[in-house]
Amino acid sequence: MIDVTSPDHAKPAPVGLHPEVLRRYGRWRRRRHHKEYRFRLMGDLEGRRVVDVGCGEGTDALVMAALGADVVGLDASGAALARAASRPVPAGWHGRVRWLEARLGDDALPAAAFDVVWADQFLSVTPAESAALLPHMMRLVAPGGVMVLAERVSLSPALRRLPRSLGVSRDGAGSHAHALGPEQLRHLVEAMDSPDVRFFRLLARLDQHLFPPLPYEGGPGWFRGLVDGVASVDYALLSLPPLAHLGAMVTVVGRPATSGRLTSGSAVSTPAQAPR
16 A cells, blocks of 8 residues: 655656635536536545545545545556655545555455445446456445446447547547447446436537636636536436437446445436447
8 A cells, every 4th residue: 555645756746636626526516527426426425435446646536535535546557656645635634545556356455345436437448358347346345335437438320430530539538548339338337236327528529629728627717617518518418318328428326236226316317328
């Protein structure tokens, strides 16, 4: 484990969390953006045990720790974890986050040890890799716990045929990453018991053309309003079942199929929205 108090490394340390990040995911918890939506479904994190699978430089893990969770950030990249560990955090957070360098398939963490298993675009790999990784992820969920996943998806043949000259890649978010196809998404949904499934990013596929290269947190109000407006339109359009498959991102939140049903009052969609 790497502790958050580890010394600085040769590479400049990443900046700490912007205060607006904590307000965005800790207080606002709107539905229009896919990460805000997942935090909304999770609810109160105080005292809950969370593992962030593929945590990278630790932004999500630190946000969840700031909201009271006890978090393990798991990643195979020692360099990314070193930068995560060097990020400045308030003194009250020390001990809430641990960093573990390991591959998910190594089973370096105990089974059934976490109330929340969080992964952001971790399964957006090849079909064979995602099928192999999912059981290792499921084994970490404690009884009554949930998996909170967000993945790139590519479900529309028409959108897959859009020329790259338009700036719309197959997954709607960059040609370097794989996106889940219909069979992969179906496999993921069927591995959970009545999960909440919600699609995002339709018009936002074109964000590199629609938006200037500014950060959301700390950016000017007009820019945040523009981003929020597009996200709101996307949310409304993708709430319609005939259009859901046009989204470039999906969130899947639920319990493994053997551990009971998800009973979230915030659930707004069902596996029926996944393409058949």
